[in-house]
Amino acid sequence: MKNVLLIAELSLREALRKRLVLILLILTALFVGFYLYGILRLQQTLDDRALNAGLDYDPGRGRRGLTGASVAFSAIFGMYLVYFLGSLMSVLSTVGAVSGDIENGVMQSIISRPVSRAQLVLGRWLGFSVVNVAYVSLLSAALLIGVRVITGFTPPQPVLAALLVLLAVLLLTSLTVLGSALFTTLSNGIGVFVLYGLGFTGGILSTIGQLAATPVLITLGNVANVLMPSNALWLGASYHLQPEYVLQLNSLTRGANPFISTTPISAGTVIWAAVYALLVLGLAVLAFRRRDL
Amino acid sequence: MTLTKTRHAAPPAAQMAIATDSLRKVYRGRAVVQGLTLNVGPGEVFGFLGPNGAGKSTTIKMLLGLVMPTSGSVSVLGGSPQDPNVRQQLGFLPEQFRFQTWMTAQEFLNFHGRLAGMKQGELRARIPQVLEQVGLGGRGNETLNGYSKGMLQRTGLAQAILARPRLVFLDEPTSALDPIGRIEVREIIAGLKREGVAVFLNSHLLSEVEQVCDHVAFVKAGEVLRQGSMATLLGGEVPVEVRVSLLTPELLSDLGKLGEVEALPEDQGRPGVQVYLTRDTDLPLIARAVSANGLNLYALTPHRPDLEGLFLELIDTSGDQKTAGQK
Numbered sequence: 282m283k284n285v286l287l288i289a290e291l292s293l294r295e296a297l298r299k300r301l302v303l304i305l306l307i308l309t310a311l312f313v314g315f316y317l318y319g320i321l322r323l324q325q326t327l328d329d330r331a332l333n334a335g336l337d338y339d340p341g342r343g344r345r346g347l348t349g350a351s352v353a354f355s356a357i358f359g360m361y362l363v364y365f366l367g368s369l370m371s372v373l374s375t376v377g378a379v380s381g382d383i384e385n386g387v388m389q390s391i392i393s394r395p396v397s398r399a400q401l402v403l404g405r406w407l408g409f410s411v412v413n414v415a416y417v418s419l420l421s422a423a424l425l426i427g428v429r430v431i432t433g434f435t436p437p438q439p440v441l442a443a444l445l446v447l448l449a450v451l452l453l454t455s456l457t458v459l460g461s462a463l464f465t466t467l468s469n470g471i472g473v474f475v476l477y478g479l480g481f482t483g484g485i486l487s488t489i490g491q492l493a494a495t496p497v498l499i500t501l502g503n504v505a506n507v508l509m510p511s512n513a514l515w516l517g518a519s520y521h522l523q524p525e526y527v528l529q530l531n532s533l534t535r536g537a538n539p540f541i542s543t544t545p546i547s548a549g550t551v552i553w554a555a556v557y558a559l560l561v562l563g564l565a566v567l568a569f570r571r572r573d574l
Numbered sequence: 575m576t577l578t579k580t581r582h583a584a585p586p587a588a589q590m591a592i593a594t595d596s597l598r599k600v601y602r603g604r605a606v607v608q609g610l611t612l613n614v615g616p617g618e619v620f621g622f623l624g625p626n627g628a629g630k631s632t633t634i635k636m637l638l639g640l641v642m643p644t645s646g647s648v649s650v651l652g653g654s655p656q657d658p659n660v661r662q663q664l665g666f667l668p669e670q671f672r673f674q675t676w677m678t679a680q681e682f683l684n685f686h687g688r689l690a691g692m693k694q695g696e697l698r699a700r701i702p703q704v705l706e707q708v709g710l711g712g713r714g715n716e717t718l719n720g721y722s723k724g725m726l727q728r729t730g731l732a733q734a735i736l737a738r739p740r741l742v743f744l745d746e747p748t749s750a751l752d753p754i755g756r757i758e759v760r761e762i763i764a765g766l767k768r769e770g771v772a773v774f775l776n777s778h779l780l781s782e783v784e785q786v787c788d789h790v791a792f793v794k795a796g797e798v799l800r801q802g803s804m805a806t807l808l809g810g811e812v813p814v815e816v817r818v819s820l821l822t823p824e825l826l827s828d829l830g831k832l833g834e835v836e837a838l839p840e841d842q843g844r845p846g847v848q849v850y851l852t853r854d855t856d857l858p859l860i861a862r863a864v865s866a867n868g869l870n871l872y873a874l875t876p877h878r879p880d881l882e883g884l885f886l887e888l889i890d891t892s893g894d895q896k897t898a899g900q901k
Binding site: 284287291295298299385386387389390391392393394395396397571573574 | 635638639640641642658659661662664666668670671672673674676677685686688689690691730733743
């Protein structure tokens with residue numbers, strides 16, 4: 282365990298020293314600031330319309346109906362962007378976790394030390410997971426708190442939603458570490474993004490299948506979700522971000538929006554995603570055991 | 575000179591620093607190392623020589639557990655190179671010395687020391703010591719991305735000897751160093767030898783190998799052509815060129831008692847012969863024989879074999895043999 286923590290510490294220090302964290306914080310501040318500014322303008326426009334219509338609006342009670350839905354959607358789509366940026370971060374930060382060190386020759390001097398290959402893979406995974414989880418947690422908190430401060434809107438279960446997004450981030454981090462233990466950095470990056478795309482495709486197929494009442498498409502979507510459950514996790518998170526009146530509104534459209542779900546994620550999918558992440562990590566350890574350096 | 579593999583009487587594998595038997599590595603159907611059998615004794619400085627593409631670096635990687643052998647066995651310090659307890663006693667300077675250049679030398683050594691199981695207190699004392707030893711005293715707080723290639727190689731050497739290993743692998747340790755750096759590396763190797771540390775040295779600089787190694791192995795195309803002690807490999811017949819005023823039958827008879835005699839063409843009007851001495855301590859006897867015959871001695875030049883000559887002879891002859899299908 283000592284060596285795992287030592288390698289994880291190396292990954293964290295590397296992220297800090299290579300200014301990855303600094304750049305991320307700056308870009309995150311820009312993204313959150315830009316997005317919240319948009320929400321602020323939306324809020325001001327809605328307030329102006331309410332005043333012009335002679336409505337006695339009490340901001341403390343929050344908005345309901347279509348105006349309330351627009352605020353809720355802005356929070357939900359903000360969280361979708363958090364999920365997307367978190368996924369991007371999981372893949373890009375981790376893509377060379379093992380392969381990068383092999384390609385630039387750093388690995389030889391590390392592996393010749395009394396550190397097992399399993400410890401190295403687990404250490405790299407732990408280090409990058411801490412960075413990615415911290416990043417997504419910070420981003421989620423900044424966005425949701427910002428929305429609450431500006432609009433007074435708080436999603437029904439923000440913590441549960443964030444946890445599902447974090448599980449998706451951990452799954453992608455594990456998959457990227459596996460790819461990094463097996464392939465070159467470039468091949469790994471392409472491969473994981475294709476898988477990520479497969480998950481998204483699954484969501485779209487399911488949506489179309491439900492809208493057009495076509496069971497084959499729903500089945501294909503389910504297969505894609507099993508192969509890559511990241512999008513299913515996001516859809517599960519989106520359910521917990523919608524207040525009741527927004528859920529009812531979305532149900533009327535028979536779930537025509539592929540970015541959000543009107544049904545909660547099944548416990549089986551969540552368990553499968555967690556087991557998948559662990560299996561993939563185990564495979565990464567096995568794959569790296571006999572790789573020639 | 576025949577090309578037979580010489581194997582010195584070796585202690586059991588458990589007592590050897592390195593023992594391999596029929597080690598083989600095949601990449602995509604091509605054998606890079608084939609049937610390599612090596613024995614390196616404890617505290618020995620072992621030179622591993624061969625032309626480019628001979629499989630030297632792959633062999634080192636197999637000895638360190640970085641590359642898995644296709645077949646054959648490897649024993650390092652009596653155990654498997656995959657065993658963390660064995661690795662704890664190893665040092666390694668890779669040929670491609672690439673390190674985390676965002677670290678300072680101090681941080682880099684601290685990280686490697688911790689990986690090797692050293693305590694912080696021990697590292698605080700040891701790091702300045704090894705930095706001084708490799709000529710980087712006072713430069714430990716600079717980041718490695720500001721270091722020259724030679725300084726990086728010195729840092730790699732410091733990393734290799736940091737944890738007081740029992741066996742050090744040095745893969746081309748002086749490739750980026752200036753002549754002073756090379757002398758310093760020789761001194762470090764000599765120091766390791768005095769401390770009883772075995773050194774496995776892969777270098778193209780044969781003069782260096784000749785100065786520091788006890789034993790050498792010549793490899794080509796993944797096979798050992800010859801291995802043995804320097805004394806055995808270079809201590810055979812010494813050809814001595816003799817130039818005198820006149821070659822008389824009496825002188826030739828006297829020289830014939832010392833070793834095989836071969837006629838040489840005249841050089842600046844002076845006749846000469848080559849005498850193959852079996853012991854170079856017999857050299858003064860040639861001068862004495864010339865003097866006893868009342869002749870003038872103009873040249874007495876021993877042509878001792880060196881590693882470079884032996885290397886060229888072995889590698890060339892091996893190539894000829896392969897061409898002739900005699901392998």
